[in-house]
Every structure is written in C-alpha cells, then in structure tokens.
Amino acid sequence: MANETFEQRMERACRDKEIPGAVLIADDKTGKFRYEKVFGNRSLKDPSKSDPMTIDSTMWLASCSKFPTSVAAMQCVERGSLKLDDDVTGILPELKGLKILKKFDDGDEEPTMVENTKPITLRHLLTHSSGLSYDVFNPVMARYRVTVDKVTPDLKIKQPMEISMKVPLLFEPGTSWEYSVGIDWAGKMVERVSGMELEAYLNKNVWGPLGTSNSITFHPKSHPTTFQKLTDMSLRQGGITPFGTTASPEAPVEYTEDRAWNLEAPDCFGGAGLFGALPDYQNLLNSICADDGKILKKETVDHMFQDHLSAASKAAMNEKLVIPAMRDVYGVEEGMEVTFGLGGMIYLKDVEGGRKAGTMNWGGYPNLIWFCDRKTGLSGISGTQICPPGDPKFKQLFALWEQELYKSVAKGKL
Known part of the structure; x- marks a missing residue:
C-alpha cells in the first residue's frame, strides 16, 4: 500500500x-x-x-542452533583440544568406516555402496561437505533408511544421536555439498573433549560470558x-x-x-x-x-x-x-x-x-x-x-x- x-x-x-x-x-x-x-x-x-x-x-x-554449536567447536580449536583438519573418527568412532551410498533408485532391490577413502574432518562437519546428510531431506537417503535400517525419517527425534544420525555418506568428504547432521556431530565432539x-x-562458555x-x-x-x-x-x-x-x-x-x-x-x-x-x-x-x-x-x-x-x-x-x-x-x-x-x-x-x-x-x-x-x-x-x-x-x-x-x-x- x-x-x-x-x-x-x-x-x-x-x-x-x-x-x-x-x-x-x-x-x-x-x-x-x-x-x-x-x-x-x-x-x-x-x-x-x-x-x-x-x-x-x-x-x-x-537450525539456528548450528551457529552457537559452531562457535563452541571453534573455542575448542582455539584451546587446541580440536583440530579443523584431523580425522574426526578418533573422537567420533561411530563415523569410522562409513560407506558411500552411490545409488538407490526406485525399483532397485539393494543400494549400491562403495568404500570411502577420504577422512571426515571437523571442517567438513561445520561446512556440510562431509558427505553426511539429513535423511528426512534427501530422498535417496530416506529410501535407504526405510529399506535397510527399517527407520522412518522424521524430524521428531526420539533416539540418541548415535542411532538417529548415523547414516551412510552420499559422497567422499570435501567433494560435494549436502545440508547435513554434521554440526550435530561437531557438538558431540565438543562434549567429548570438554567432558560436559x-x-x-x-x-559456561557462550551464554554465561554474554x-x-x-x-x-x-x-x-x-x-x-x-x-x-x-x-x-x-x-x-x-x-x-x-x-x-x-x-x-x-x-x-x-x-x-x-x-x-x-x-x-x-x-x-x-x-x-x-x-x-x-x-x-x-x-x-x-x-x-x-x-x-x-x-x-x-x-x-x-x-x-x-x-x-x-x-x-x-x-x-x-x-x-x-x-x-x-x-x-x-x-x-x-x-x-x-x-x-x-x-x-x-x-x-x-x-x-x-x-x-x-x-x-x-x-x-x-x-x-x-x-x-x-x-x-x-x-x-x-x-x-x-x-x-x-x-x-x-x-x-x-x-x-x-x-x-x-x-x-x-x-x-x-
């Protein structure tokens, strides 16, 4: 008007x-x-x-949660308890050995999986370039979760991260981009190195000082x-x-x-x-x-x-x-x-x-x-x-x- x-x-x-x-x-x-x-x-x-x-x-x-969690991770980088380019599986063994879901089209009886040869780093987790994804937003990953894991993708989370957010990769880390659960896992890294x-x-470290x-x-x-x-x-x-x-x-x-x-x-x-x-x-x-x-x-x-x-x-x-x-x-x-x-x-x-x-x-x-x-x-x-x-x-x-x-x-x- x-x-x-x-x-x-x-x-x-x-x-x-x-x-x-x-x-x-x-x-x-x-x-x-x-x-x-x-x-x-x-x-x-x-x-x-x-x-x-x-x-x-x-x-x-x-997803506004992602910024304060990223800030927390970078505080740990400042202290030296986390490094941006180290393989994260030393802290997150749950992500060790994840295969890449290469193909799973409608009509395929089984998914096509290949080995991953590149390490996942904290930098990858923070930038959605790790190969991880949200199963609820990606139709190929959703099909995998339903068919293989017998899990119905849902934004309403009912299980711990180690179960609800452990999914195959969609690509080798650093080679593509997919909005993902990477920062959830980065938050888990903060927990494990801080003991909190x-x-x-x-x-203690973000909201308190502010x-x-x-x-x-x-x-x-x-x-x-x-x-x-x-x-x-x-x-x-x-x-x-x-x-x-x-x-x-x-x-x-x-x-x-x-x-x-x-x-x-x-x-x-x-x-x-x-x-x-x-x-x-x-x-x-x-x-x-x-x-x-x-x-x-x-x-x-x-x-x-x-x-x-x-x-x-x-x-x-x-x-x-x-x-x-x-x-x-x-x-x-x-x-x-x-x-x-x-x-x-x-x-x-x-x-x-x-x-x-x-x-x-x-x-x-x-x-x-x-x-x-x-x-x-x-x-x-x-x-x-x-x-x-x-x-x-x-x-x-x-x-x-x-x-x-x-x-x-x-x-x-x-």
Whole structure:
C-alpha cells in the first residue's frame, strides 16, 4: 500500500494472517543502535483471545542452533583440544568406516555402496561437505533408511544421536555439498573433549560470558520459565511442494497442534535442538559482529568468515540454489553466489543497498533468519514459528526489514 511504513506492513501482515507474529532484533557493533520490535500473536489457537507476541517469547530455534554449536567447536580449536583438519573418527568412532551410498533408485532391490577413502574432518562437519546428510531431506537417503535400517525419517527425534544420525555418506568428504547432521556431530565432539554436556558447555562458555537471561536450552520442559513462554506453531494452508515448501505462498496461516518438535529430545542436538528467546541469541551475533573478544579471538572469527569449501563443494552448493524453492529455504536471492564458512553461509558479493560480501547468515526450519555483516557492523535476527520452511511471505518481510536497517546505516542513523 502507498506510503505504508515497514511497521505498518508488518501489522497488516499479522492482521491478515500472512504471518502469525514475529520478533525482530538488530544491533550495530558500536552499541549505539538497537532495533527491537514485536508484531502479532504468539499463538493463533483461540481467535477470540489476544495472545500478543513478546520480546522474550520462546521459539524453537531449529537450525539456528548450528551457529552457537559452531562457535563452541571453534573455542575448542582455539584451546587446541580440536583440530579443523584431523580425522574426526578418533573422537567420533561411530563415523569410522562409513560407506558411500552411490545409488538407490526406485525399483532397485539393494543400494549400491562403495568404500570411502577420504577422512571426515571437523571442517567438513561445520561446512556440510562431509558427505553426511539429513535423511528426512534427501530422498535417496530416506529410501535407504526405510529399506535397510527399517527407520522412518522424521524430524521428531526420539533416539540418541548415535542411532538417529548415523547414516551412510552420499559422497567422499570435501567433494560435494549436502545440508547435513554434521554440526550435530561437531557438538558431540565438543562434549567429548570438554567432558560436559553441550548445554552445560554453552551455558559456561557462550551464554554465561554474554550475560544472557538463561532462556536458551536443549531441554525446555526442564526449564519452566522458558517452556511457559513457548510460541505455538502455525501452518501455511494449501499443502506443500515436492521440496517440502509451501505450495500456496499467498494462503493464510493457521494454528497447528504440532506445537514444537523435539521438546524432549534424548540428546543435545547441536544442529537443531535449541529453544530460547531471540534477544539472548542476538547477544551472540552482536558479540561476534563487534569482535569484542568475549567469546572468540578476532583472528578466529576472521577465519570463520572465510570461504571454507573446495571448488567442487561450492559448485554443488550453488547448483542447488538454481531451484527457486531451495533459494527460499536457504534465504538466497536469485543470482547470488554463496559459499560456506565455519558457522553459516557466506555471501560472495554485495547486495545492492544491503549486506556486504563476507556477510554470514543462516536460519531455522520454522522460519527464522539471522545475518552478521562485520563490514557494515550490523547483525540481526528475525523469527516466527511457521511451517513449512522457506516461507516466501516471511522471506519478503525479512527483506523489507533488512532494507530499512541498511537505509538507516546509509543515513548515518546507526
């Protein structure tokens, strides 16, 4: 609508059930600017009742868990207890001897398996170039799990990592790219070299030094304050595509009883298991963006924000992004070339009027997106709780918000 401000657009989006509600938080590295606003409702369960979103509403962070877990792994690298390019099977014997699932087409009675000749490294785990995958997102691996392992792929994790996330490889490490359970295994490495459960490790070494409110946890039902503030999930009506994204991006959202997943997961799944309030998460993004040294040394952060993919892995990643649905899931503009750093996706070109080359970003399944632009000194996170992932409507609203932030930068208001 003409002359509509961004905030008015967000209010209209919530009123018209384009989205249920959202939390948006951003900081600049100087500490002089903070954008912090909430819109809409925490739940659409009862239309007759107002249930406004609050800044400290608990959200399932899903794959936003990957960044703090990667930070934890890099702290261990700083201490020398982990090395980026060592074979991980000395710490993760479960991954020793994994074969490569070369072929398992419809109609094949048995999978074609070949030996792997290359070691899996921590660098591979952190950049999704290890050959591991998510069985629920890869149809070939899903077929293998059902036929061979007698396991039904499901994002609702009911078994420990050693069972639920031990899958064959899809390629030799470092030769391609597949979104994977690698960072879950990296979190397990942190546990084994530190002697601490990942939640306790993060509380002591990440959230504690940042002075957070202790909202972030892998075990929300064991933290009553966090659990009481849990945001309900909403579902975009109209079905899904073969890629698992919405088939009807203009359809309204509605309440779903599928409130949140993995509320009682049997492990600290560092790739997808965290719940918490976005202000606490933003404290980490801002610390990394500002190079304040509270969590990691500046040279470590510099290294994380570099290109860590082989040419073959980078080409495979960008080939996936030719598909519009995959661009929506990964939050990438058409034509943008990207790579992967140690903790998230890296933009290789400036976005006109927006984030600079070298910006890291990623997101979470129920439509959360974060970014960290160290060149501009700006970081932020926006979240809602909508399924399926890669929601085009939410992506459009996030883009509008990001434009507003960078306009403020250009005008010198940050």
